[in-house]
Amino acid sequence: MLFCPTCANMLIISIDDGSTNHWSCQTCPYKFPITKQMTSRTKLKRKAVDDVLGAADFGTDETAVSCPKCDHDRAYYRLVQIRSADEPMTRYVSYRCTNRACGNVWRED
Known part of the structure; x- marks a missing residue:
């Protein structure tokens, strides 16, 4: 996931009138062109089990x-x-x- 540097909302993938993909913000006019394939992995940390009846x-x-x-x-x-x-x-x-x-x-x- 990428976030807008202007308003911190999550960016979505959009297509211009042509065939150019870009990341765009739905809240402000920020756009970032996608020029190459992008991949990202994030290792999530498991939450410790809560003692519900502690x-x-x-x-x-x-x-x-x-x-x-x-x-x-x-x-x-x-x-x-x-x-x-x-x-x-x-x-x-x-x-x-x-x-x-x-x-x-x-x-x-």
Whole structure:
């Protein structure tokens, strides 16, 4: 992708009245003639996986509950309402094991 040096919008390939291709900006009158074949490769960096239900989401509230995966005796907990405010309250408790080697997440309905 190329970007306009004047307004920073993305350039597109256009054809003049003749058979000349050029990069042109749709926002301003900038044009750049294409005189040779152009190729470009960019190696993308993979994003690190986000911890969707991380300790930050659970806060620091702990309770004495046994982890079903590693039998650790403590877990973070959080109470979640899964219905909208105008409906009867439906909640569930979700847990995350405090054992850093485990980190298992489970819930009770």
